[in-house]
Amino acid sequence: MKTLLNYINGNWTASASGEYVKVTNPATGEVLGEVTQSTAEEVDQAVQAAVAAQRAWRLVPAPERAEVLYNAAHLLKARKEELAQILTSEMGKVIDEGRGEVQEAIDMAYYMAGEGRRLFGDTVPSELRHKFAMSIRVPVGVAGLITPWNFPIAIASWKSLPALVAGNAVVWKPATETPMIACEFVRIYEEAGLPAGLVNLVHGSGSVVGHAMVAHPGIDLISFTGSNEVGKRINAQAGALLKRTSLEMGGKNAVIVMDDADLELAVDGILWSAFGTSGQRCTACSRVIAHEAVKDALESRLLERMSHLKLGNGLDASVQVGPVINRASRDRIDSYVRVGVEEGAKLLGGGKPAAEGALAEGHFYEPTLFTDVKPDMRIATEEIFGPVVSILPVGSLEEAIAVNNRVEFGLSSAIFTRDINRAYEAMRDLDTGIVYVNAGTSGAEIHLPFGGTKRTGNGHRDSGVASLDVYTEWKSIYIDYSGKLQRAQIDNY
Ligand code: UN1
Numbered sequence: 001m002k003t004l005l006n007y008i009n010g011n012w013t014a015s016a017s018g019e020y021v022k023v024t025n026p027a028t029g030e031v032l033g034e035v036t037q038s039t040a041e042e043v044d045q046a047v048q049a050a051v052a053a054q055r056a057w058r059l060v061p062a063p064e065r066a067e068v069l070y071n072a073a074h075l076l077k078a079r080k081e082e083l084a085q086i087l088t089s090e091m092g093k094v095i096d097e098g099r100g101e102v103q104e105a106i107d108m109a110y111y112m113a114g115e116g117r118r119l120f121g122d123t124v125p126s127e128l129r130h131k132f133a134m135s136i137r138v139p140v141g142v143a144g145l146i147t148p149w150n151f152p153i154a155i156a157s158w159k160s161l162p163a164l165v166a167g168n169a170v171v172w173k174p175a176t177e178t179p180m181i182a183c184e185f186v187r188i189y190e191e192a193g194l195p196a197g198l199v200n201l202v203h204g205s206g207s208v209v210g211h212a213m214v215a216h217p218g219i220d221l222i223s224f225t226g227s228n229e230v231g232k233r234i235n236a237q238a239g240a241l242l243k244r245t246s247l248e249m250g251g252k253n254a255v256i257v258m259d260d261a262d263l264e265l266a267v268d269g270i271l272w273s274a275f276g277t278s279g280q281r282c283t284a285c286s287r288v289i290a291h292e293a294v295k296d297a298l299e300s301r302l303l304e305r306m307s308h309l310k311l312g313n314g315l316d317a318s319v320q321v322g323p324v325i326n327r328a329s330r331d332r333i334d335s336y337v338r339v340g341v342e343e344g345a346k347l348l349g350g351g352k353p354a355a356e357g358a359l360a361e362g363h364f365y366e367p368t369l370f371t372d373v374k375p376d377m378r379i380a381t382e383e384i385f386g387p388v389v390s391i392l393p394v395g396s397l398e399e400a401i402a403v404n405n406r407v408e409f410g411l412s413s414a415i416f417t418r419d420i421n422r423a424y425e426a427m428r429d430l431d432t433g434i435v436y437v438n439a440g441t442s443g444a445e446i447h448l449p450f451g452g453t454k455r456t457g458n459g460h461r462d463s464g465v466a467s468l469d470v471y472t473e474w475k476s477i478y479i480d481y482s483g484k485l486q487r488a489q490i491d492n493y
Contacts, residue, residue, distance in 0.1 A: 002033030004179040006042055006203055007186045009049035010196025015042050015204070021176055026092040026323040027313040027362040035179040038204035040212035043171065046200035047218035050142045050169035053197025058139050058167040065165055066116020071192035072161075073109035076102065079188070083153065085315065087181045091149055092322040092362075093277050094314035105157035105185070108446045108463065112161035115468065119166065128492055130482035137472035139167030140244065141220035144213040146206070146234070148226045149325055150280045152178035153185055158450065158462040159223045160189075160199060163471045170199045171219060173209045177325055206230060214238050221245065223470060225282070225462070228383075228455060235458065246460035246470040248451050250383040251411035253441040254287035254392075256400045256426065259294050261416035265438065267301045269414065270389065273440030275309060275367045278324050279387040282456075283412045283434070283442040286384055287373075288391045289400045295393050299371055303349050306367050311354050313362070323362040324386055330363040333386030337368055340379040345370040345390065375403050383409065397422050405431040410453030412441040433457070 004023065005012040020034040057065065076083070084098035093101070121136040143163040147156045152174060160170050174182035186201045202209050210230075213219055214237045221244035224234050231249040238245045255273065257266045273285035290298050314322035324330050330353055337351050350368030365387055373380050373390035380390055394400045404413050414436035415426040423437045433452035434444060444450050449461035460470050480486060 001031060002180065004033055004035040004183050004203060006036055006038055006046075007183070007190075007199070007201040008042065008046045009053075009200065010190070015039060023090055023177070023179060025089050025362075026325050027315075029361045032090055033180060035176065035203050038202045038209050040208065042202050043209055043212040043216060046171045046202050047142060047216050049197035050171050050200055051218050053195055054139070054142060054167070054169035057169060057195065057198055060167075062116045062119050062165060062167065064116075065167065066113040068189075068192050068194050069109055069113035069116065069161060069165055072188050072194075073106055073113055075188045075191055076106045076109055079184075080106065083181065083184055086184060087153060087178075088314045088322075090180050091152060091178050092314055092325060094319055094322045095317055097277055098314065101151055101154045104151075104154035104446055108154070108157040108161050111447050112165045115162070115165050115465075119468070121474070126478065128480070128482070128486045128488060130480065131486060132479040132481070133477070135474050135476045137166060137468060138475050140471055140473055141168060142218055143168045143170050143471055144216075144219040144222045145170055145172040146210050146213065146222065146224040146226065147172070147174050149175035149177040150277065150282070152181045155225050155462070156182065156185055158446070158467060162467040164194070164198065166468060166471045168471050169197060171213060172199065172201050173204065173206075173213060174201070176203070176205065179203050210234070211237070214243070215241075217241075219243070221470065223462075224248070244470075245458060246462070247458045248282065248462055249456055250409050251282045251284070251452065251456055252287065252381060252383055252407040252409045253283055253285050253412040253432070254289050254404045254414070255285045255441060256289045256404065256413070256415040257291060257294055257298055258397065258400070258415065258417040258419070258422060259291040260418045261294065262418065262438070263294060263297060263301060266298065266416040267305055269416065269438075269440035270302060271305055271309075273414070273442045274389040275306075275321050275387045276442060278322055278365065279389075280324060280385050281442055283444065284385070285414070285441045286389055287380060288389060289394055289403050290391050291400070292393045292395055295371070295391065299348060299369070299391065302369055306349055306369060309367055311359060311364050311366075313358075321367060321387065323364050325363070327363050329386065330365055333365050333384060333388060336379055336382070336384045336386070337388060340370050340373070340377065340390070343377045343379065345373045345377060345379060350387070375406055381407050397425060401426060401429045405429075408455045411456045412436070412444075412452070414439060414441045433461070
């Protein structure tokens with residue numbers, strides 16, 4: 001059994017609290033380790049280390065900072081399989097997806113390392129003679145990262161890599177369910193040559209460690225991915241301190257299937273987006289907005305394919321659907337299914353926990369399909385974060401787009417159609433941060449901005465160049481080489 005420790009100022013230490021939480025494999029119930037539970041005191045130690053380390057780091061040329069990121073990228077790549085196994089054992093996603101997630105971190109590391117030689121600002125003409133004008137990016141200072149269990153290394157990479165290449169230090173609270181992969185990621189930074197104090201890992205609960213991070217005056221910004229409920233609390237607490245927050249929260253993503261769609265392709269896309277990661281992605285498809293002309297065909301094809309999905313331990317390569325994260329999550333998913341039935345939605349398949357044989361040791365839920373779901377039902381509007389998908393029939397593209405847009409979230413959406421005019425109309429009108437044409441709602445690539453509209457976020461983006469906006473301030477610089485006072489807007493007019 002492993003003991004998972006904090007990493008503060010380059011030292012692996014246990015919290016003085018003496019408290020630990022067990023880490024278990026959600027597929028088997030096996031106890032994998034225990035993780036130290038920190039207090040505000042350790043947050044303070046981490047912040048002090050970060051503040052001191054950042055003072056020197058900001059002066060290291062960005063291409064040199066990037067060398068550490070390249071090293072980290074190589075190490076992530078060399079350890080891809082080992083990391084994927086760890087990730088799957090503590091989080092549950094099937095091993096293929098575990099590998100995919102580690103690949104996402106590798107891609108992000110190479111991409112952000114490249115930013116060491118870009119970090120572009122603008123040089124623009126001055127309106128005055130003998131005057132030069134430019135804008136540059138400067139680090140914000142110390143970034144507080146609070147990350148979820150569903151993509152424990154990919155999302156940590158989206159946040160920590162741009163923070164570091166831009167010259168910030170990091171205090172990171174990973175999810176309590178996934179401390180093993182977090183420790184491995186930090187070990188990689190350590191081995192890559194990152195100076196002590198630049199990444200500090202503080203394990204513990206949101207109510208103690210997360211709260212202390214948001215409150216700490218030495219942490220300049222908070223980047224958070226997780227539930228809306230927690231995001232709102234962070235925003236309120238940070239807002240009172242005028243602290244920058246980047247929030248990425250819920251989704252209620254839909255796949256639109258038009259009457260001219262390639263149905264087999266749409267079924268592939270829906271199955272992957274709805275049941276991949278057992279529906280526990282921010283980008284998961286939880287609504288299928290189906291044109292009534294293809295609704296029946298879609299239902300029968302989906303049901304047929306669902307009946308062949310194999311549930312089990314994600315480390316077994318033949319398994320397609322792993323467990324959900326814990327018992328509470330399984331129960332919450334089940335209560336949503338009961339709500340759906342009570343609301344009058346038609347349950348076509350699944351609809352209960354899966355607990356036969358070896359599955360009884362873990363937390364499994366049957367892939368579940370509802371149909372004849374109305375747009376205002378709770379199962380059509382609230383994030384379920386499990387393998388449950390609802391079919392909502394519509395009669396036109398306009399209605400499909402309206403149904404997509406009426407939820408309070410706006411992360412990802414997709415349309416299956418062979419009509420290029422309809423595709424472009426959807427690209428223009430779907431009110432989400434990510435839109436797919438002829439692919440499911442999952443599968444964002446790291447060099448594009450990741451995030452959503454409305455209550456999914458607060459206008460910021462993870463990954464892509466856009467993520468640099470979270471971790472940098474703009475500084476505008478004017479150099480007057482005229483040798484005299486030149487007043488802008490006055491002396492030139
Ligand atoms: C998430 O669920 O928060 O697009 C991240 C995807 C993955 C990332 C998901 N690349 O589904």
